[in-house]
Amino acid sequence: MRIVILDYALGNVFSLYVAFRRLSADIEISSDEKVLKNCDAVVLPGVGSFPAAMQRIEPIRWFLEDMKGEKPMLGICLGLQLFFESSVEGGVKTKGLGFIKGEVVELPNTVKKPHMGWNTVVKIADSTLLKDLDNEYFYFAHSYYAQVREDNVVKAVTTYGVKIPSVVEKDSLFGTQFHPEKSGKYGRQVLINFLKFVKR
Amino acid sequence: MLAKRIIPCLDVKNGRVVKGIRFRQLRDAGDPVEQATIYDFEGADELVFLDISASSEGRKTMIEVVKKVAEAISIPFTVGGGIRSIDDIYAILKSGADKVSINTHAVKNPELIEKAAYEFGSQCIVVAIDAARTSRGWWEVYIYSGKQPTGLNAVEWAKKVEELGAGEVLLTSIDADGTRMGYDIELTKAVSKSVGIPVIASGGAGTLQHIYEVLTRGCADAALMASILHYRVYSISEIKNYLKKRGVPVRC
Numbered sequence: 001m002r003i004v005i006l007d008y009a010l011g012n013v014f015s016l017y018v019a020f021r022r023l024s025a026d027i028e029i030s031s032d033e034k035v036l037k038n039c040d041a042v043v044l045p046g047v048g049s050f051p052a053a054m055q056r057i058e059p060i061r062w063f064l065e066d067m068k069g070e071k072p073m074l075g076i077c078l079g080l081q082l083f084f085e086s087s088v089e090g091g092v093k094t095k096g097l098g099f100i101k102g103e104v105v106e107l108p109n110t111v112k113k114p115h116m117g118w119n120t121v122v123k124i125a126d127s128t129l130l131k132d133l134d135n136e137y138f139y140f141a142h143s144y145y146a147q148v149r150e151d152n153v154v155k156a157v158t159t160y161g162v163k164i165p166s167v168v169e170k171d172s173l174f175g176t177q178f179h180p181e182k183s184g185k186y187g188r189q190v191l192i193n194f195l196k197f198v199k200r
Numbered sequence: 201m202l203a204k205r206i207i208p209c210l211d212v213k214n215g216r217v218v219k220g221i222r223f224r225q226l227r228d229a230g231d232p233v234e235q236a237t238i239y240d241f242e243g244a245d246e247l248v249f250l251d252i253s254a255s256s257e258g259r260k261t262m263i264e265v266v267k268k269v270a271e272a273i274s275i276p277f278t279v280g281g282g283i284r285s286i287d288d289i290y291a292i293l294k295s296g297a298d299k300v301s302i303n304t305h306a307v308k309n310p311e312l313i314e315k316a317a318y319e320f321g322s323q324c325i326v327v328a329i330d331a332a333r334t335s336r337g338w339w340e341v342y343i344y345s346g347k348q349p350t351g352l353n354a355v356e357w358a359k360k361v362e363e364l365g366a367g368e369v370l371l372t373s374i375d376a377d378g379t380r381m382g383y384d385i386e387l388t389k390a391v392s393k394s395v396g397i398p399v400i401a402s403g404g405a406g407t408l409q410h411i412y413e414v415l416t417r418g419c420a421d422a423a424l425m426a427s428i429l430h431y432r433v434y435s436i437s438e439i440k441n442y443l444k445k446r447g448v449p450v451r452c
Contacts (some may be wrong), residue, residue, distance in 0.1 A: 011320050014296035020270050047320055114323045114367050118203045118451040137451040141323040182276045192432045
């Protein structure tokens, strides 16, 4: 089983890499088409800004569109947000991958931003990623969140000024607004659950 | 509900912990990886490593430490100490740290905050502010490990760093630091109420009550501590149980 972490981020992707390696997954960081063609699942990591990430993804965008539905994808934090139609991060509207209907907007001014630290993730529907987990603390670090305009996609929510969709799932698309690679043993379980789905 | 964070701080010099856990079970009291693993296991929400190496050799060693720590733990950690350029930040983040903390060079070159936030995102840029109370009732920012006064007002500087794109403020009271007489509640509150980004309070933790006070009256989002954890005065679970009983949301 070969997992590829999509290489579009300037920042800490190493922790994610290590988290998968700890689970004995065959893991690689790349944006090479050949590597993507031969992998079993793709992970979109969660660091950087939406506009910068979309710019770097552009050359392989068609590839991800082809892959959708065929190979499982896991979007983490910013990676989850990229699944949506657009984002207002950076003050301009940037188009996303458009795999899920909705747009990414800023958290309200009634709360401190970034939403930084450990918050509870409450399941609202059956979830592959949260199998055997509910109401646990996970680590968040973000200022934007997805306003989802599609039914049955949001599997868990987290309250921070608003109800943030913290887990989304649609066919073989999976996303977490929190960082499983930074969320201790429960985060580890989320990654295990994803790998189980990939293996199925 | 978002939990208040408990953050142990470890001082590292030339790749070795110099102010860290002092207890017998440790095989090697100076090993940063071993200490980080213990704090992760005990329920720390995050860790901060402060590199106090003076030499460039020491700094290179820190990169190796960061990699090893990232391989060993699964909670976020911040690295600070002597960070002065985008390249410094990139090297640390790339090695597996989640955030960097910038202090002196944020004051000397505020543009660095702006550039760093743009390149890497606000969520990984922490600005550390060391402040001391003046006789006129405000707090002055100091740099170079508290040695050099800047004339800057800590509250105003905190607002400025938020505007420049910092994602968090790590606020240390120079007056309280090392005293174990309690955090500077007024300073923490003044800063926390003036900014829209999270504030980590540091300096002065001596009792459980001190930690409770700074997270409630002081309006801090997180409490950083060193000696009371390192000397095993309290364990992280003791701290969290105390806070939980008093209605402070914590992860445990």
